[in-house]
Amino acid sequence: MKKRVPLTGNAAAAEAMRQINPDVVAAYPITPQTEIMMTFAEFVADGLVDTELVTVESEHSAMSACVGAAAAGARVMTATSAQGLALMHEVVYIASALRLPIVMCVVNRALSAPINIHCDHADTMAERDSGWIQIYSETAQEVYDHTILALKLAEHEDVRLPVMVCQDGFITSHGVEPVEVLDDDVVKNFIGEFKPWYPLLDTDNPKTYGALDLFDYYFEHKRQQFEAMKNVPRVYEEAAKELSKITGRQYPKxxxxxxxxxxxxxxxxxxxxxxxxxxxxxxxxxxxxxxxxxxxxxxxxxxxxxxxxxxxxxxxxxxxxxxxxxxxxxxxxxxxxxxxxxxxxxxxxxxxxxxxxxxxxxxxxxxxxxxxxxxxxxxxxxxxxxxx
Amino acid sequence: MSLKGWRDLPPAGVILEAGNASKYKTGTWRSIRPVWDVSKCISCFMCWLHCPDGSILVKDGKVAGINYDYCKGCGVCASICPKSAIEMKPESLFEEGEK
CATH class of the missing domain: 3.40.50.920 (Rossmann fold)
Structure with missing residues (x-):
């Protein structure tokens, strides 16, 4: 049973996160993303999710904790805006290069200076070459749908790349719109179970992430990333078609x-x-x-x-x-x-x-x-x- | 050793074999090398304790030399040695064809 509820774009993102029920969320609050984490923290406090919520001291740490958790084998999500994303920048590249399918809700906000908390896309545009998939949302409904779609896309065997689900700061993030929300088990079935490739917690099979990779192999590992991104259009279309069957809405590229x-x-x-x-x-x-x-x-x-x-x-x-x-x-x-x-x-x-x-x-x-x-x-x- | 193409490598630079760092011989990075003088050495193991690369060789409870496969030439051993039994010398002295 689908239900129609009034939600802000932020609340729509948080609702999708609740239904996805990630193993780990590491995040730091920043305007205008704050409401996502505030709402999600309530879900954690109320026992509605099983998530380990890591409240870190900066966005650099947030993305670092996400990378560590994802390498350990967890399904991981986070959220940020503007300066927060800029502070993550170094680790944003590491997440994609380590092929960790983290989904991040980004509430687009102008970069300083002058300091400004309102919407533009400078923050995510600065990450366009980082190896993350980027999906931009027009409405709160799209924020909800895209977040669920993003998780499926990120974790696909032929992709294994992180995704940013972007929405416009305040305009979408704080505007209340009617959003059609799926049943929890429908979302659960759609996203399926996450099977990490090389979980560090599988201690019977020790492995190394992030080893030094110089002129002899670095280029080959980048080549693998290019190839994974080339698979995205096909996998995106498949996943979007599957979600369309459930929601009745279309998600063309x-x-x-x-x-x-x-x-x-x-x-x-x-x-x-x-x-x-x-x-x-x-x-x-x-x-x-x-x-x-x-x-x-x-x-x-x-x-x-x-x-x-x-x-x-x-x-x-x-x-x-x-x-x-x-x-x-x-x-x-x-x-x-x-x-x-x-x-x-x-x-x-x-x-x-x-x-x-x-x-x-x-x-x-x-x-x-x-x-x-x-x-x-x-x-x-x-x-x-x-x-x- | 022939290098593998991108299709044949585990993704993301993940290394699936534990303890394979020993295969990566970092001694080629060295520009100066420690030269050990057995006649001055008292086997106090100060060099062995301080070597960041575990490159001090030990045999029968005594210092037995330096493993140049991994020694990066940092000079900590020479600096810490109480008997000046280790001297840092330019790597160029040991290049083939030279002395």
Missing amino acids: VEGFFLDDADYVIVVMSSTAGTTKYVVKEMRKEGKKVGLLKVRLYRPFPKEEIASLLDGRKAVAVLDRAYSIGAEAPLFCEIKSALYDAKVKPQLASYVYGLGGRDTPPSLIRSVFEDLISGNISKEEKYLGVRE
């Missing part, structure tokens, strides 16, 4: 909205996709051939799907809630790269928006579509909603 006949397309991730859907519907009523392409799976980047979906469009605007100062914004850069092989390349426009939680109302999204329609397109990166 990239999602089109009024895309089939759209001449003018906005590409965006997370909650702003919701705003864009609203604007698309309004402008469609006015007869404008506009559409949305939402990127759900950002790592591995679904290059082929994106290239085929954008091939032949008149103009495409890529909206980045992040930046690469001195180069093109990350999502734009990769969309542009994906379109290198397109037969008919659309005109491309890059917009950086919403930094530090700057509100991005429908009027701004509409202004982007109007730029595309009127041909107000330049090679310059534009800043949406900044005071010039």
Whole structure:
């Protein structure tokens, strides 16, 4: 029996974690992720989960404890935001390189300085090359669904890579939405039992993690990581299909909205996709051939799907809630790269928006579509909603 | 020893064989080597106690020399020896073709 309950994005993540019932959670509270750990700590205190909750002194320790626990053979989860993720950075690479299927709920928040607690994607974009899978969520429902999906994906025999499930700080994390929650045993059956590859606690078979690996073998071990990530699209599709059968919702790697006949397309991730859907519907009523392409799976980047979906469009605007100062914004850069092989390349426009939680109302999204329609397109990166 | 390709290695650099560090001969890292003088040595075992690589050889309860397969040339033994029975010498003196 599915039930519909009002949950924030954070509470949705915590609820998924309760149902997953991980062996170990090591985390440190940070705004706007705090509510995930607060809620989950209540579940631990109330005896609703069997989890060993390790309250550490920093995020560097949080991820280190997660790595240790996962190497020991535990099913491990954590959560963080912004500076917390930045502090984890060193160990984030270690988790993926040691092929430990940790699932981390990341509540996207701007990186300091200036200090800011609100949403942008600079924190997870800084980890895009780390070897983690990244899934971006538009709604609290997606946070819930993606977290369960992420666990299945991470632990798959052909993958064994950690996953970040991202949601927009405050906008999604603190907004209450109706969320359809599955029965506990349905989630339990979906994720199945975790069988670690080389658990350190299997003391009859001693092994070493993290040994020195120099010019003679390091490259081969990296090559294995590249290969594991190449398996993700196939495994993701299988897992997403299986979850869809249970929930009735779809989880395509990239999602089109009024895309089939759209001449003018906005590409965006997370909650702003919701705003864009609203604007698309309004402008469609006015007869404008506009559409949305939402990127759900950002790592591995679904290059082929994106290239085929954008091939032949008149103009495409890529909206980045992040930046690469001195180069093109990350999502734009990769969309542009994906379109290198397109037969008919659309005109491309890059917009950086919403930094530090700057509100991005429908009027701004509409202004982007109007730029595309009127041909107000330049090679310059534009800043949406900044005071010039 | 031929090196394995990525398909033939356990993932993540995990080593499945316990105690295989002895196969990794780290003596090649050395730039200076301890040279032991048996005539000065009193077998006090100070070098044996302090060697971080367990490279002081012992036979019949006495110091018997240095294991150059693993000695990295840190010089702790020479520094700690109360009888100056160990002297650090440049590795270049022992290269083939030279003396």
